[in-house]
Amino acid sequence: MKTLRQFALLDELRLARQPVSAEALAQRLGVSPRTIYRDVVSLQAMGAPVRGESGLGYQLERGYFLPPLQFDPDEMEAIMLGLRLVMARDGGTLHEAAARVSGKVAAAMGEDDGARFRTLPLLAVTRPRAGDDLAAQWSSLLRRAIRERRIVELTYLELEGRASRRAVHSLGLTLFDDVWLLTAWCELRDDFRNFRLDRIAGIEETGATFRLQKGRRFKDYLARL
Numbered sequence: 001m002k003t004l005r006q007f008a009l010l011d012e013l014r015l016a017r018q019p020v021s022a023e024a025l026a027q028r029l030g031v032s033p034r035t036i037y038r039d040v041v042s043l044q045a046m047g048a049p050v051r052g053e054s055g056l057g058y059q060l061e062r063g064y065f066l067p068p069l070q071f072d073p074d075e076m077e078a079i080m081l082g083l084r085l086v087m088a089r090d091g092g093t094l095h096e097a098a099a100r101v102s103g104k105v106a107a108a109m110g111e112d113d114g115a116r117f118r119t120l121p122l123l124a125v126t127r128p129r130a131g132d133d134l135a136a137q138w139s140s141l142l143r144r145a146i147r148e149r150r151i152v153e154l155t156y157l158e159l160e161g162r163a164s165r166r167a168v169h170s171l172g173l174t175l176f177d178d179v180w181l182l183t184a185w186c187e188l189r190d191d192f193r194n195f196r197l198d199r200i201a202g203i204e205e206t207g208a209t210f211r212l213q214k215g216r217r218f219k220d221y222l223a224r225l
Helices: 002-015 022-029 033-045 073-089 093-108 111-118 132-148 218-224
Strands: 050-053 057-060 150-157 163-175 180-186 191-196 200-209
Touching: 002 022, 002 033, 002 057, 022 033, 022 057, 033 050, 073 093, 073 111, 093 111, 093 132, 132 150, 132 163, 132 180, 132 200, 163 191, 163 218
Parallel strands: none
Antiparallel strands: 050 057, 150 163, 150 200, 163 180, 180 191
């Protein structure tokens, strides 16, 4: 029980971006702050790079690699359903990536749990949509543009069928039931705009990149909603 609790404590610290107080950790794990203090001392004695002290909060050193932990049944099912939903909705690089992730997760679980994970009786099924093939041809390019903050020029078909050209800063993608939606900062409108991937007629890379600015980030767009 103690070992499992300490693994859970390490997992909480791995997920945290800022120092976490002993009180907050105790509440999440259902123990007392005094137990957290003792567990931290034990982990530090075993070589785990937990920084901080009581009253200030704790966090893991950056770059520290934790071995994969055992997933409980709900976590295992959530991972598999998510991966199978991606594979059902995308026939391109995301489909292939999800299949690779599934294999890696199964291997990390060990022989018995990995075999159980691979054969979970959970399926994700979606109906074919008219715009799926159109969206799929742009998905990989736009995800790279988002990662590398590339400015691209879209040829976009408006609702009335008229084509327009827009230089955009690609910020984020949202997958709805029926469409993929690109959220971008449009240089023409000097504001956020959303573009359906199935209405994109062409994309040209400009070779230019953009810097994220406060008020023009994906999270700034979400804050407006």
